[in-house]
Amino acid sequence: MTEDRKLEVLRAVVEDFIATNEPVGSKALAERHNLGVSPATIRNDMAVLEEEGYIAQPHTSAGRVPTDKGYRLFVDRLASLKPLSTAERRAISSFLEGAVDLDDVLHRTVRLLAQLTQHVAVVQYPSLARSAVRHLEIVHLAPTRLMLVLITDTGRVEQRVVELPGAVTEETVAELRTTLNARLRDRRLAEAPDIIGELPETVAPRLRPVVSTLAGVLLETLIERPDERVVLGGTANLTRSALDFPGTIRPVLEALEEHVVLLRLLGEVESPSRVMVRIGGENAHEGLRATSVVSVGYGAGHTALGGLGVLGPTRMDYAASMTAVAAVARYIGQLLAQG
Amino acid sequence: MTEDRKLEVLRAVVEDFIATNEPVGSKALAERHNLGVSPATIRNDMAVLEEEGYIAQPHTSAGRVPTDKGYRLFVDRLASLKPLSTAERRAISSFLEGAVDLDDVLHRTVRLLAQLTQHVAVVQYPSLARSAVRHLEIVHLAPTRLMLVLITDTGRVEQRVVELPGAVTEETVAELRTTLNARLRDRRLAEAPDIIGELPETVAPRLRPVVSTLAGVLLETLIERPDERVVLGGTANLTRSALDFPGTIRPVLEALEEHVVLLRLLGEVESPSRVMVRIGGENAHEGLRATSVVSVGYGAGHTALGGLGVLGPTRMDYAASMTAVAAVARYIGQLLAQG
């Protein structure tokens, strides 16, 4: 038996199972793919593949089904990328053009991904830590109450209300605005803690109490405990593959509600253009044992600003998902870089 | 047959069906409720109720199940409000205290509601139209590009980027900020169109082009086409009552993804403290024919700032949902009024 043919058989099993969602037998394989050998030979190969853990049979005398390990080998060595159809290209640009702000971009993105792949889509907001300050606005709501509005180069806008120890005037606020912006503009938030920590020492003494309060809030809520956000869409697609889930889709829905879980799913993407696939049991979360996640980072440069991806049954069309995810990430990477 | 007993029978049917999720028969009714009559009598009453359309049998020789009409009569005349348990009261305040901003408040609210009722929860952002301007910040991003940041008295923050026809200086921006705020502060957005329309005429001629651009953006994106938002939570609870849904929960999930649909669900709440119940087919949306929605407006005064509610199977515990929804709405009404 050649090693090559064994892999071909695995590919055939995976492809047929993805297409039909039914255990695939040796005879069917021989018919649908021209492997050049008889069903009996395929049976032998399949027996070996099963021993090695790439496929399994749900019960004796049923066809074979790929295991997580089988899918893994498939995506690592066998999946051929599909080029996007022109219809899909058109869909991407038409879906995303006309977005009015960052929220809008991300919501459209998630709908787009869900529609393209027919799976659940997740998009992370651009990480605050890796964004740079474009502007820090200070709004004078009341004598002892300010609102900080942080605007990043990726279009993210975060605001916090700050209660001050003492009253400040409009003039002071204007002064603060100028001073803080001079120090913070264009700085990445990842390098901001040092700068922010030193801020109180760099201003006139009378401003110090106020500035330290502000610095405290900035440090705490924006950097130490940044509430990274995600947008979710296409949950209805879960029901499409309801048959694939043992029991119910309940644990999956529950996992999706935990945004922390979603963030962790996307958190491991390192660089854009490197699509990551996590298959079945490779997912840490209990409820996602029957699902696969295809994710990638987006962002203009080398480091990802955030991640996006899709989640579906392990028997998903990996090639299609990977190309869709990569294409969308590339597109919104550009979009964020320019806007 | 007394009219009273007929209603009692209906109540008993509804309550038992809600509790057991199984068609309820005359014998079981006679045992579990002391109606003072025999099963045979109850059978007669049930036959009448069925003729009148309040209950139905899934198939011959099965027990009876309430119809939408039956539930309607039940909530209108028979449902007795349940006082909140102290545990629930405590849950409400502990869940919501410590919220850091509006987003946070609403996300916590939706989780809270979902947990209290074990249904899907929906919370609408405070309507822009009914909010008042607390501050309009203008940020000078680039010579020909400004960002408008609108802060309302309910804590909502909306931003839009504006491309200007010509360049402006920092000083001009400061001037604009002062002028616009003087005219807009404390105005409700509902009455804003007139004021905004007149804005260009009230400023120095050299500012007019800029101001009309700004006015245009304000009018278009914030008032004519305000993107009212909703937060959704507890979708996993749908699976809890999966048995109640004919076929699948698919159409329900799809409806929930259409935020427009959700907004319409909540859009009809008029005044706070008036809980609204829409049962099964009473919902306009096709996918929600098997669900009921319990909603109410929240807000400090007479007019609602927004709506919130829960969505579940028609066989839900209406009394519990209604009290939970009302209590939460009251609570966040206060919260928004003070913060």
Add this chain to the structure above:
DNA sequence: CTTGGCACTCTCGCACGATGAGTGCCAGCA
């Protein structure tokens, strides 16, 4: 190493009958 043949296993679908819950109707009674 491949192939055809063959016996074996196990799921699936279907028919069948027993069970039992629940109904509708009717005659009797207050």
Add this chain to the structure above:
DNA sequence: TGCTGGCACTCATCGTGCGAGAGTGCCAAG
């Protein structure tokens, strides 16, 4: 007039048994 017990009837549900079919593993031959 309204309530009640009795009774025949209907129909979904469930367990059983059986045949069909798909698929496998093994073996001997090429």
